[in-house]
Amino acid sequence: MEKTVKSNIINNPRLRNKLIFYVLMLALPFIQLCLFYVYVNFSTIYMSFFKMVERVGVLGFDMQFAFPDNFVHVWNEIIVEHAWKIGNSAKMYAIDFPIALTLQLIFSYYIYKKYPMSGFFKVILYMPALISSLVFAILFNRLMYDGYMELRSIIDFGDTSHAGDYEGFLYDDNTVFLGVMVFNIWCQFGVNILMYSGAMSGIDESIVESCHLDGCNLIQEFWYISVPLIFPTLIALTITSITGIFNNQFGLLSLYGEQLSGLSQEAVRKVNTMGFYMYLQTKRITDLREQLYGIEHTASELCAYGLCVTLVVIPIVFGVRHLLYKYGPSVD
Amino acid sequence: MKSKSKIDLIFKICVASFLVFYALTIFILLGWGLIQSFRYIDDYTYNGALSLPTKIEGFEAEFYNALKFGNYKTIMEHFYCESKVSYFTMFDSVNAVSINHGDVGVGGLLFNTLYMAVICSFAQVFITYLVAFLCAKYKFKFSAFIYGLVIFMMTVPTVGTQPATVKLLQDLNLFGRYGGMLLMRCCFGGMYFLVFYGFFEGLPDSYVEAAEIDGASQLNILLTIIIPLGIKTILTITLILFVANWNDYSMSYIYMPSIPTLALAVYELAHIGYKHSSLTGDVYKIAGTMMLAIPITLIFVLFRDKIMGDISAGGLKG
Numbered sequence: 169m170e171k172t173v174k175s176n177i178i179n180n181p182r183l184r185n186k187l188i189f190y191v192l193m194l195a196l197p198f199i200q201l202c203l204f205y206v207y208v209n210f211s212t213i214y215m216s217f218f219k220m221v222e223r224v225g226v227l228g229f230d231m232q233f234a235f236p237d238n239f240v241h242v243w244n245e246i247i248v249e250h251a252w253k254i255g256n257s258a259k260m261y262a263i264d265f266p267i268a269l270t271l272q273l274i275f276s277y278y279i280y281k282k283y284p285m286s287g288f289f290k291v292i293l294y295m296p297a298l299i300s301s302l303v304f305a306i307l308f309n310r311l312m313y314d315g316y317m318e319l320r321s322i323i324d325f326g327d328t329s330h331a332g333d334y335e336g337f338l339y340d341d342n343t344v345f346l347g348v349m350v351f352n353i354w355c356q357f358g359v360n361i362l363m364y365s366g367a368m369s370g371i372d373e374s375i376v377e378s379c380h381l382d383g384c385n386l387i388q389e390f391w392y393i394s395v396p397l398i399f400p401t402l403i404a405l406t407i408t409s410i411t412g413i414f415n416n417q418f419g420l421l422s423l424y425g426e427q428l429s430g431l432s433q434e435a436v437r438k439v440n441t442m443g444f445y446m447y448l449q450t451k452r453i454t455d456l457r458e459q460l461y462g463i464e465h466t467a468s469e470l471c472a473y474g475l476c477v478t479l480v481v482i483p484i485v486f487g488v489r490h491l492l493y494k495y496g497p498s499v500d
Numbered sequence: 501m502k503s504k505s506k507i508d509l510i511f512k513i514c515v516a517s518f519l520v521f522y523a524l525t526i527f528i529l530l531g532w533g534l535i536q537s538f539r540y541i542d543d544y545t546y547n548g549a550l551s552l553p554t555k556i557e558g559f560e561a562e563f564y565n566a567l568k569f570g571n572y573k574t575i576m577e578h579f580y581c582e583s584k585v586s587y588f589t590m591f592d593s594v595n596a597v598s599i600n601h602g603d604v605g606v607g608g609l610l611f612n613t614l615y616m617a618v619i620c621s622f623a624q625v626f627i628t629y630l631v632a633f634l635c636a637k638y639k640f641k642f643s644a645f646i647y648g649l650v651i652f653m654m655t656v657p658t659v660g661t662q663p664a665t666v667k668l669l670q671d672l673n674l675f676g677r678y679g680g681m682l683l684m685r686c687c688f689g690g691m692y693f694l695v696f697y698g699f700f701e702g703l704p705d706s707y708v709e710a711a712e713i714d715g716a717s718q719l720n721i722l723l724t725i726i727i728p729l730g731i732k733t734i735l736t737i738t739l740i741l742f743v744a745n746w747n748d749y750s751m752s753y754i755y756m757p758s759i760p761t762l763a764l765a766v767y768e769l770a771h772i773g774y775k776h777s778s779l780t781g782d783v784y785k786i787a788g789t790m791m792l793a794i795p796i797t798l799i800f801v802l803f804r805d806k807i808m809g810d811i812s813a814g815g816l817k818g
Contacts, residue, residue: 182712189718190638197631198646200686203668205653211664271518278515285516292523294808298800299530300747300763303793306770307533310782314549315532354525362808385507411657425771450662451754454675467663474660481657 216472238472246465246473250445254414257441260349261413268353269406275357276364277390290361297358305422308351312337338423344435352418360405367398396497403492407485414477417444426451446473530793537787540568544783571787578779579606579788581760581768604760613746613761615678620685621741625734628688632696633726637708647697650689662754669755676758684755692737699730736806739799743807746796766792 176183219234247254275293279286296304313336338347371394379389395402418441420428426448428436453467465473536544539553547554553568580603604612635643665684666675674680707729711721727734745751749763769779769788779788800807 186638186718187640190634190640193630193722194634194642194646196686197627197688200627200683201649201688203672204665204684204687208661208664208668209658211668212658212661215664215667274515275519278512278519283512283516285519289519289523290808291804292519292526295526295530298743298807299793299796300749300766302747302749302763302767302770303533303789304529306766306785306789307529309770310536310786311529311532311549314782318548318550354522383504385504386511387507407655411659415659422767425767427771429771446660447754450666453663454666454754454757467667470660470663474658474663477659478657481659485655485657 212471212474215468216475219468220466234468238469239476241465241469242473242476246469247476250442252437253440253442253445256439257414257416257418257443260352260418260439260441261416263349264352264418265409268356269402271353272357272360272364273395273402274390276361276368277394279361279365280368280394281386290365293357293361295358296355301355301419302422304355305351305419309338309423312347313339339430339432339435341432341434341438344431345438348418348420348423348439351423355419363401363405364398367401368394371397392497399492399496403489403496406492407489410485410488411481412443414481415443415446417441417447420444421447446470533786533790533793536783537571537790538568539571539783541781541783544781549782571783572791575779575784575788575791576606579609579765579769580604581609581765583608583758583760604765609760609762609765612752612759613763615759616681616685616748616751616761617742617745618738620682621745622734622738623682624685624687624741625692625738627686628690628693629696629727629730629734630722631688632693633700633722636697636700637703637705650693653689666755676756678759681751681756681759684751695737696730696733699733703729739803740807743796743799747792762792 178184216238217233217235218231219237221230221232223230275289279290279293316337317335335341337343338351375393375397376389379393384392418439420439420441421444424431428440431439449465449470452464453470535552536549543551543554583602583604631646635647669675669680669684672680674683707725708721711725716724747763749761749767752759752761752764753767766788770785779785
């Protein structure tokens with residue numbers, strides 16, 4: 169059979185041309201894929217097991233097998249040392265995800281049902297995806313800093329002269345966590361709303377009509393018809409979101425910059441996440457000037473960390489997917 | 501029946517109220533930003549952030565009017581971002597270099613941003629379209645392999661590959677170069693690959709077969725039939741990626757520090773104040789921010805239906 173195909177390709181000029189065209193057109197994308205997905209992933213694994221050792225007498229470094237040094241470093245210097253950042257990431261995700269998801273589904277349902285001003289709300293909810301999160305973060309930061317201080321001062325004292333007594337919603341130790349969470353939830357409707365409302369618009373009208381004939385109200389229709397029927401979309405977006413638990417910076421870079429400027433030690437302990445920390449570490453290994461001041465982790469150690477997180481996240485992703493399919497809502 | 505319609509009404513009112521509140525927060529924030537961007541620094545400092553533009557006696561504003569349109573002009577004149585390449589020593593100190601290409605002004609920042617937003621976006625969409633076409637219409641085993649790989653990439657997450665990506669770019673001598681940025685963006689996969697793949701799966705083979713019978717070459721078929729068929733979708737998705745890339749500052753921040761974009765410059769203006777000694781003051785930070793937001797808002801106003809319609813259509817239907 170294989171022989172026939174081969175002889176066909178050789179003897180049939182049309183098939184041969186087709187194959188040549190196929191190979192030529194696919195060459196660049198395939199090379200790109202090999203480099204930036206296959207090679208990069210293998211390189212990450214390779215670097216996890218090796219460390220760079222300075223050559224004696226000449227400039228340069230050699231790669232030396234160093235298992236389990238990098239992983240020991242990851243455990244002691246990253247996971248144990250920064251366990252509170254991992255805790256913050258998990259805590260923020262546990263609060264952020266259910267609230268955002270619930271609001272996204274309810275708003276999408278409102279838009280799908282084409283209730284008053286749904287077109288206008290659709291545009292408004294898309295704004296955070298359209299305009300850079302950096303723009304919203306900077307404006308939110310300034311308004312919550314300067315504006316909040318003035319507002320609190322007016323409420324408490326009746327004039328703005330006491331404004332300096334307050335630190336601002338995003339900087340006060342007591343409100344910083346709330347401020348970051350509000351910003352994150354507020355900013356993440358955009359594309360997901362369009363996805364969910366798009367999926368809901370594919371629901372068969374006859375199902376919805378029969379639901380109403382059975383006496384269902386809107387909340388029952390939402391819960392027993394709309395959510396189960398868009399469940400595959402919900403699972404896909406949930407999985408994407410879980411993948412980013414330990415990568416998610418929760419907007420800290422946009423809100424405060426890399427130094428988390430203006431935050432007290434206590435405030436930093438409340439909001440700093442693992443995603444933010446590792447993002448900055450990666451940035452630092454690309455900057456020679458940063459290295460002059462010394463870096464906390466080498467590239468190999470960061471790769472080892474990435475490998476560890478991947479090995480943790482993969483079972484979580486598949487486990488959650490399995491549970492959602494098994495115990496998730498059913499249309500029946 | 502009566503209680504049912506009562507519940508429905510309460511539900512609608514609650515959700516609508518919440519949405520109105522949300523819309524107000526968006527309008528207040530953007531409106532506040534726009535107004536503040538026209539204020540004098542003295543006015544902002546003296547009258548506070550919640551005040552409207554006001555003339556102040558004895559200050560610069562008194563001589564003109566309450567609004568200072570020159571904030572944007574000042575930013576255009578003094579806005580810049582440092583262009584630098586710092587190869588990391590840890591991989592190979594023989595090649596350790598730190599090159600400062602100097603400061604990139606507004607013109608250069610705009611060029612870099614447009615390069616990323618237009619050329620890189622178009623390349624990414626075109627490559628995705630092409631690979632989806634090849635996988636769907638050329639029934640070779642390799643096509644099935646590529647399709648499987650795309651699904652695998654979407655399903656199995658990988659974390660922490662940035663250091664290896666930076667090392668690869670450095671090894672290829674593409675770190676901090678336009679070619680490197682383009683190559684990184686010439687990728688396929690993800691949601692748009694599936695959208696295009698679905699489109700080609702539903703496209704009858706007779707289109708291509710008829711052209712082949714007429715003696716058209718494969719390249720001709722691609723250029724005269726396949727691309728025109730999907731040109732609207734290609735342009736629409738390019739537009740969506742244009743928005744995403746216009747706003748993106750992490751690409752320049754991590755991978756291409758020598759190709760700074762407007763978004764990166766705005767980030768530095770807002771958070772690394774010492775780099776912009778001539779643009780100190782919240783008014784300039786806010787005006788710089790608005791400079792990033794205004795063009796994209798205008799594009800959205802012009803192409804609203806295209807941008808939003810396509811994403812909805814491309815949603816993973818349940």
